[in-house]
Amino acid sequence: MANNKKQNKNTVKSGVKGKKSLVQRLDSQDWKYILGILALTFIAFIPALTNDFVNWDDDYNLANNANTALLAWDNIVKIFSQPVIGNYNPLPILTFTVERAIFGLNPTVYHVNNVLLHLVCVFFIYRIFRSLDLSALASGAGALLFGIHPMRVESVAWVTERKDVLFGAFFLAALWFYIQYVRSGYVKKYFYMAMGLFFISLFAKIQAVSLPLTMLLVDYYFKRPLQIKLVIEKWAFFMLSLMIGLIGIYFLKDQGSINDTTTYSLVERLFIGGYSLGVYLAKFIFPYIMSPLYPYPAELPTEVYIIGPVAVLSILSFSYIAFRKDWRPALFGILFFLFNVMFVLQVVGAGQGFLADRFTYIPYAGLMFIVAYGLQWVLKEKPQTGKVYMYGLGGLMAVYMLMTWNQNKIWTNSDTLWTHVLKYYDKTPLPFRNRANYRRDEGRTEEALADYNSAISLKPDGALFNSRAKLYFDLQKYDVALENYNKAIALDSTEGEYFINRGAVNALTNHMQAALEDFNKGLQLKPDHANGYKNRSLIFQSLGQWENAISDITKYLSMHPEDADLWYERGRINNVLNKAAEALPDLDKAIQLNNKQGLYYYEKLKSFLLLGQKENARQMYNIVKQYGVQIEPKVQASLDEL
DSSP states (O other): OTTHHHHHHHHGGGGSTTOGGGSOOOOHHHHHHHHHHHHHHHHHTGGGGGOOOOTTTHIIIIITOGGGSSOOHHHHHHHHHOOBTTBOOHHHHHHHHHHHHHHOSOHHHHHHHHHHHHHHHHHHHHHHHHHTTOOHHHHHHHHHHHHHOGGGHHHHHOGGGHHHHHHHHHHHHHHHHHHHHHHTTSOHHHHHHHHHHHHHHHTTOGGGGGHHHHHHHHHHHTTOOOOHHHHHHTHHHHHHHHHHHHHHHHHHHHTTTTSOOSOOOHHHHHHHHHHHHHHHHHHHHSOOSOOSOOBOOSSOOHHHHHHHHHHHHHHHHHHHHHHHTTOHHHHHHHHHHHHHHGGGSOSSOOSSBSOOGGGGTTTHHHHHHHHHHHHHHHHHHOHHHHHHHHHHHHHHHHHHHHHHHHHHHHTSSHHHHHHHHHHHOTTOHHHHHHHHHHHHHTTOHHHHHHHHHHHHHHOOOHHHHHHHHHHHHHTTOHHHHHHHHHHHHHHOTTOHHHHHHHHHHHHHTTOHHHHHHHHHHHHHHOTTOHHHHHHHHHHHHHTTOHHHHHHHHHHHHHHOTTOHHHHHHHHHHHHHTTOHHHHHHHHHHHHHHOTTOHHHHHHHHHHHHHHTOHHHHHHHHHHHHHTTOOOOHHHHHHHHTO
16 A cells, blocks of 8 residues: 555546546457456356246236336336335336336346346446556456456346346446546536436436445545535535435335334444444455345344444544555545445345345445455565465455356245255245245145245244135135135235235135125225236126226226236127227237237127128138137127128
């Protein structure tokens, strides 16, 4: 660090207007490093490309998210105005919608795009480090460390965490443009580019709110005078951060995501935050126990009260010494880490765990900068020691690359994911339940039942009995399913889904009135439950209540406009009601969504017959014959009269 003052005498000139040549350009050597780094990073994440979706929020964000089902303006409006399980990150959801419209639910596409976005982030890390006056070698080492560190895996291999790599790409690009703004002598176009990219990043993940603080660190690094005008210069950035931050907090609170389900006091929460800080620092060097879930313990262990204060005091002490000794790169790196991780330290609890590997995605860049700067400094000041440092770092990164390769495999599917979690946390019901749900859907009944029973023995709740009831429902053991739904409702009578699911059992066992009462109650409690309307419409049809059936189907289609069968069903009912003119648009929509279903054309044929459109009926009859649909005698008689 002794060379730091000398180096910064050169970089301070970047604040002089007109020095546009100080904007960092890439040469052939840079591109060799970049291409090599990107190739190694891609290799490390090859196992992620063949992974499946997992039932750890991929279902809520993508597969079961009605807003991703159809790329339409109404859905886009909903994406930007509604949270998903309390989180406001509309941009990743929009990318899912586009991908789904083009490729369907092919998991490979989503994983490939996550990896590509990670490569974009690696590219900008290299460019940022070069713009902070690191050599090509040091920047390459730092960027490669960012690319292949095992703690990256959760952000890249988990489809739901598209928000990390997406916000990271825009966040880092914005930071790079701001650095060019300072280096160029305050050329405004770079400032405005940074603002635009920052604005986009905020819609990818709320964690982007830390960029204005990071920009102040850039000012410090380049020796801009630390005055209030630096904050005023960035007023728009701070305002945008405040606005998106408040929106995010509102949605989290509205969805109950920040309701503390633990009994921790504020003081204990502060210790948790400090402990998390210490764990993240330790895992930067040795990434141990990388779990998708770190559940809250019933009681805080002793080490939380020790590690938390030690971590906080260590960072503050190091920062103070670095400031007094003018170790700008060191202070820049440690504060970069702190500013970008402090908002996710779970002092205010949100989610089901007090740690998350993904929270380090951007913060670790600060620590990686310190490592890269240290490499550059020691190679220059102590070449022999520098070679040892470089070879040691290279060996460590080889180990990291292997760890990353293996960690990707944990995310292969929901079974491998939750089996891995249970290696460390087998006293928590959630991993048992989620693995059971996957095994149930895979038809592995006995294994699923064992997992449900394990979860219930740890902590019985309505959700567990509801899930186990679905297993018995699939096995057509309706009596046992009904018993489990009754237990679920007894434990939580506010959850509409339990009533709706029990209604399905009552319907299948021919208890129509009980089924209707359950559907009514369930939809009253959970008015956005699409399948509730779909199932209740069948009850109304069985009771001959056609208008009520149409009303429920209409409600369902407002949430699932991609369901061709229900467009057909509404068209069919309108034909039953002799409303053929209203039936035709629905049947056209069904055919547009699925043009290989002969029944849709047959129902359209009946509409034409009802309307007396003979020529259209003849043409439609020719199409229906190609599908081999059996013609009802009454319809055949009408055709014979044409």
